[in-house]
Amino acid sequence: MNNLKDAQSRVRTIDIVKKGLNKRYRKERWFRLFGCTAVIISLSFLSLLFISIISNGYTAFQQTMVRLDLFLDSKVIDKDDLAGADYSKLIHNALLSVFPDVTKHKDKHKLYGLVSISATYMLQDFVAKNRHEIGTTIQIWVPADDDVDMLMKGRIDRDKPESQRRINDQQLAWVDQLVRQGQIKKVFNITFFTAGDSREPELAGIWGAVCGSFYTLLVTLILSFPIGVSAAVYLEEFAPQNRWTDIIEVNINNLAAVPSIVFGLLGLAVFLNFFGLPRSVPLVGGLVLTLMTLPTIIISGRSTLKAVPPSIREASLGIGASKVQMVTHHVLPQAMPGMLTGTIIGMAQALGETAPLLMIGMVAFIVDIPAGFTDPSTVLPVQIYLWADSPERAFMEKTSAAIMVLLFFLMVMNAAAIVLRKIFEKKW
Amino acid sequence: MKKFIITSITLVYLSIVGIAQAGIGAARDYISIVGSSTVYPFATVVAESFGKKNRFKTPKIESTGSGGGHKLFGAGIGIEHPDITNSSARITKNQLKKDFKNGVKEVVEVKIGYDGIVVANSRQARVFRLTKKDLFLALAKQVPVVGDQGVLKPNHYETWKQINPSLPDTRIEVFGPPPTSGTRDTFMELAMEGGANAFKWIAKLKKSDQKRYKVICHTMREDGVYIEAGENDNLIVDKLSKAPEALGILGYSFLDQNTDKIQGAFIDGVQPTFQAISDGTYPVSRPLYFYIKKAHVDNIPGMREYLAEFTSEMAWGDEGYLTTKGLIPMPLEERQHYRKVVEELIPLTLDDLN
Numbered sequence: 001m002n003n004l005k006d007a008q009s010r011v012r013t014i015d016i017v018k019k020g021l022n023k024r025y026r027k028e029r030w031f032r033l034f035g036c037t038a039v040i041i042s043l044s045f046l047s048l049l050f051i052s053i054i055s056n057g058y059t060a061f062q063q064t065m066v067r068l069d070l071f072l073d074s075k076v077i078d079k080d081d082l083a084g085a086d087y088s089k090l091i092h093n094a095l096l097s098v099f100p101d102v103t104k105h106k107d108k109h110k111l112y113g114l115v116s117i118s119a120t121y122m123l124q125d126f127v128a129k130n131r132h133e134i135g136t137t138i139q140i141w142v143p144a145d146d147d148v149d150m151l152m153k154g155r156i157d158r159d160k161p162e163s164q165r166r167i168n169d170q171q172l173a174w175v176d177q178l179v180r181q182g183q184i185k186k187v188f189n190i191t192f193f194t195a196g197d198s199r200e201p202e203l204a205g206i207w208g209a210v211c212g213s214f215y216t217l218l219v220t221l222i223l224s225f226p227i228g229v230s231a232a233v234y235l236e237e238f239a240p241q242n243r244w245t246d247i248i249e250v251n252i253n254n255l256a257a258v259p260s261i262v263f264g265l266l267g268l269a270v271f272l273n274f275f276g277l278p279r280s281v282p283l284v285g286g287l288v289l290t291l292m293t294l295p296t297i298i299i300s301g302r303s304t305l306k307a308v309p310p311s312i313r314e315a316s317l318g319i320g321a322s323k324v325q326m327v328t329h330h331v332l333p334q335a336m337p338g339m340l341t342g343t344i345i346g347m348a349q350a351l352g353e354t355a356p357l358l359m360i361g362m363v364a365f366i367v368d369i370p371a372g373f374t375d376p377s378t379v380l381p382v383q384i385y386l387w388a389d390s391p392e393r394a395f396m397e398k399t400s401a402a403i404m405v406l407l408f409f410l411m412v413m414n415a416a417a418i419v420l421r422k423i424f425e426k427k428w
Numbered sequence: 429m430k431k432f433i434i435t436s437i438t439l440v441y442l443s444i445v446g447i448a449q450a451g452i453g454a455a456r457d458y459i460s461i462v463g464s465s466t467v468y469p470f471a472t473v474v475a476e477s478f479g480k481k482n483r484f485k486t487p488k489i490e491s492t493g494s495g496g497g498h499k500l501f502g503a504g505i506g507i508e509h510p511d512i513t514n515s516s517a518r519i520t521k522n523q524l525k526k527d528f529k530n531g532v533k534e535v536v537e538v539k540i541g542y543d544g545i546v547v548a549n550s551r552q553a554r555v556f557r558l559t560k561k562d563l564f565l566a567l568a569k570q571v572p573v574v575g576d577q578g579v580l581k582p583n584h585y586e587t588w589k590q591i592n593p594s595l596p597d598t599r600i601e602v603f604g605p606p607p608t609s610g611t612r613d614t615f616m617e618l619a620m621e622g623g624a625n626a627f628k629w630i631a632k633l634k635k636s637d638q639k640r641y642k643v644i645c646h647t648m649r650e651d652g653v654y655i656e657a658g659e660n661d662n663l664i665v666d667k668l669s670k671a672p673e674a675l676g677i678l679g680y681s682f683l684d685q686n687t688d689k690i691q692g693a694f695i696d697g698v699q700p701t702f703q704a705i706s707d708g709t710y711p712v713s714r715p716l717y718f719y720i721k722k723a724h725v726d727n728i729p730g731m732r733e734y735l736a737e738f739t740s741e742m743a744w745g746d747e748g749y750l751t752t753k754g755l756i757p758m759p760l761e762e763r764q765h766y767r768k769v770v771e772e773l774i775p776l777t778l779d780d781l782n
Contacts, residue, residue: 199473226436365472367486376488389660391685
């Protein structure tokens, strides 16, 4: 009697389980599907970002150049006063010789506008270095004006009616003729990587911003790394556990979440107004970014130190080391790779900061390349912001190209952090 | 480890000493300019052209907005304060009084040219023909009740057709500058006040109750119809091309550079063209200025030469490079007058501002 009942109940349990099995498998499949979909959505947003930036910016790595056959008229250039010569007149003559049928004043103005105004300075430099060429005809490649550059890169729609275009039909015909005669070509845009900021898009480059970023990050690194590591070590190893240290811990955690522009206001009030440091210099920018990065380094440092197993500490104390020796000879070297990773990530964050630097004056038009910590400079994300604000169409591609450079640096830094972590990771 | 601690402590100490040193006795060898984002495109071109001549460092120019610029400029005399401030609205009596109070006793005013404020929309939509009265009724926080003298009520207009039957039946949506912008100040002074004066009782208030007049004319509506789009006029151009029903308030130079995307509205029957702004027929055009601290002129290297570059015919003349950037030049007599002001550094007095 009992065996029959037991046998029946055993069958029922298995049935219940078997019935639920399909439902469970289905639920697991749905869960995996949701996870995959979430990953795909995030990746697609990321690729949307990259595709839109790269498609807007890749053309900025090329610059359109125009070849001019220039006669260095010795009547215009006085051998003893090279700086005072009217080089723009020589360039105008060279352009007129290619298009001799341009006579009206307004048309001539448009013709001269085909090449960049920097052509004058390039010619001046050339003549200064090659004085023996005065009186001969030379061939010189000069940068084209930014509207011609946009046309050659296909960013101006030829099919639109003339009034809706930046280039009129006459200029279009001239450019086509230059293309047929082989006097116009696109070269790699070295100016983008060697020049500072400019109001003319064909002359603008990121080198000034890159140098400014470099000096600012150097100051940030020199100040935040020692201070952050020492603070983390002290708070983790030596500080007593009482109410004061709890308050300090809460405050540091809060500081890591404070909006970055608040640090800029602090920098303005303390470094600029109280200490009287100059405005817009990498020194002050570095100080402000140090304040911003310190909480990150301290928190990541503390968690790395916590991860070192207590057995190491007890073992070193056991063989006779003092507390300071234990920390500096045994714990810190084990924790150093993790601290380095935290620092690199903090630096990568600081590289992309714009808001705190706004208050201390680093959002400014600065043409000269900074040579030191007290020269006025700007940083790469600020340069991107300023170019995005300019009315000239050609700055759109330059902005995207600068974003590509910034993203490249950020990826390299974050990849370095990950690689370092993998190499030095110790599995306890 | 001991060496590491000692070296890091020394480094920190040296950096602090270095900071203190840098704060005291540092000399500035470049010109520091702040101010309007409308004048910024013009001042930067002049600065770059001046810097290329290789004798002096290129001036550093920040775009803080006219209001922010006056605040920084008027904070005092010294190398930590800017030398010049650009402004798209004339300095007010209050601002000048504050400058005097903080020790900036001699301020030289220089007008550089004219700029038009345009109300633009996307080329995909029909061009708007507006009057100043339409703009006032569309954007003011409180509008007069038709037929009732002296009574105001909160702005209830939602479509352009409700204000003027000849306008399209679309929702009113206008992108404009924030309160720090001189463009906004000038727009309020010219378009809003001009529109409000179409109501005679409001026009009378200008003489009898100035405060109330200002409140009526200078308060923009806050119910989402007028959208503050920041100092970035490029962003407004972008938004207009994506939202064909919206309008935007911009400087003329941005319209000029983007004629393939946007078109300017007719205001009181006049289209915003170079010619119309230059001869004064376009009603919403304003002069642009910059202000110089006379005390800084001989202490910062290159200031006189920068001012000479800005006031040269090559820069602000009828065929100058600033005109290709969208600046409308002043007539010859005005240019000669301001060139003299710059050469002799004639300071501004409170009476001049009346």
